[in-house]
Amino acid sequence: MNFIFTAVLMLSIAMLAVVSPESALSSMLAGAERTLAVCASLFAIYAVWCGLSRVAEKSGLSAGMAKALMPLTGKIFASQNKNALEYTSMNLACNLLGLGGASTPYAVKAVRAFEEDGNFFAQSLLFVINATSVQIVPATVIALRAGAGSASPSDIFLPSLVCTVFSTAFAVGLFIVWTKLKKFKGRKRFKKSKGQNG
Amino acid sequence: MGVIIPLIFLGVMGYALFKRVKIYDEFTAGVGEGARFTLSVLPCLAAVFMMCELFEASGLSAMLEKTLAPVFSAFGIPKELTKLTLMKPFSGSGSLALLTEIIKKYGADSYIARCASVCFGSSETAFYISAVYFAGLKKKRLAIPLIIVLFSGFLATVLGCQLCKFM
Numbered sequence: 001m002n003f004i005f006t007a008v009l010m011l012s013i014a015m016l017a018v019v020s021p022e023s024a025l026s027s028m029l030a031g032a033e034r035t036l037a038v039c040a041s042l043f044a045i046y047a048v049w050c051g052l053s054r055v056a057e058k059s060g061l062s063a064g065m066a067k068a069l070m071p072l073t074g075k076i077f078a079s080q081n082k083n084a085l086e087y088t089s090m091n092l093a094c095n096l097l098g099l100g101g102a103s104t105p106y107a108v109k110a111v112r113a114f115e116e117d118g119n120f121f122a123q124s125l126l127f128v129i130n131a132t133s134v135q136i137v138p139a140t141v142i143a144l145r146a147g148a149g150s151a152s153p154s155d156i157f158l159p160s161l162v163c164t165v166f167s168t169a170f171a172v173g174l175f176i177v178w179t180k181l182k183k184f185k186g187r188k189r190f191k192k193s194k195g196q197n198g
Numbered sequence: 199m200g201v202i203i204p205l206i207f208l209g210v211m212g213y214a215l216f217k218r219v220k221i222y223d224e225f226t227a228g229v230g231e232g233a234r235f236t237l238s239v240l241p242c243l244a245a246v247f248m249m250c251e252l253f254e255a256s257g258l259s260a261m262l263e264k265t266l267a268p269v270f271s272a273f274g275i276p277k278e279l280t281k282l283t284l285m286k287p288f289s290g291s292g293s294l295a296l297l298t299e300i301i302k303k304y305g306a307d308s309y310i311a312r313c314a315s316v317c318f319g320s321s322e323t324a325f326y327i328s329a330v331y332f333a334g335l336k337k338k339r340l341a342i343p344l345i346i347v348l349f350s351g352f353l354a355t356v357l358g359c360q361l362c363k364f365m
Contacts, residue, residue, distance in 0.1 A: 011258060013252060027254070042236050050229060108235055111335070120339065123331075127328060135319065140294070141319045148302060156319065159361040159362055162361060163317075166353070
């Protein structure tokens, strides 16, 4: 991220210095301002779902659900950390139900809980699953097409499902292969390559 | 579908009531957690958004779009979708706006609009998610997982454009 950020920033600023130097500062300010708008909506989502999830946690509801899924999630995420697995199961459940807003706080909590064990594998796997989208019904898109007067707004359901299942399965597969390869390569070479990747 | 959310709330609240949880106290504490999460991602998002704005303003993104359009076409992605494909990993609201525009311009049932809908629905804003999930952690060895995610997203787009031809 350090590399990408520095490279894109410097290239863009250099370009702007030639094309229109006065817009460099204003675009940075615009970006920072957009952050506040996004954070405001992010907080709205968090306020609703973190509030509810805390109630679910204290009543033992999410622990019960997580326990039922534990044999599966524990194996997939190679972890025995009960809290982390609880958050992970809730995240996956919310994703499948299409509650994108509710799933994010659980994922953040899960990533932080996995951090305690230094379980980088589980953190990345959770990221890969969430970032490739596991939504079953693309509700926003269907609503948008219906609004635009489509004859059958939900006819994209099947191709969307095929694509999302494919991308998630492919990414997870690739990630697991990469993890295996990294282990196989051994510690010394891993240290070398880590310097290049970071 | 819409009834799911009220039902979840009623179910959780009802069960908590039965378990004698102090609902107001816990709900408030949860909102507090949410506030702390929001604050912890703010610096990362600010940096990423500044980068995006500069990238757009400098004309580099338009140049990239122009360069990549023929490459994407070679993979079967229509050139009208180049910008959406590039935008999706960075910005959810930006790509939603683009999708709305495409649907309006080409008609909801056109091939282009259907491809765009499938591409939009089948991937997520990877950069945004990585900033939110990994904010505040010491070690951020994210490069490889991120590349894997972007690569699979691209393949899914290629697949989606083919599927839309007959599905």
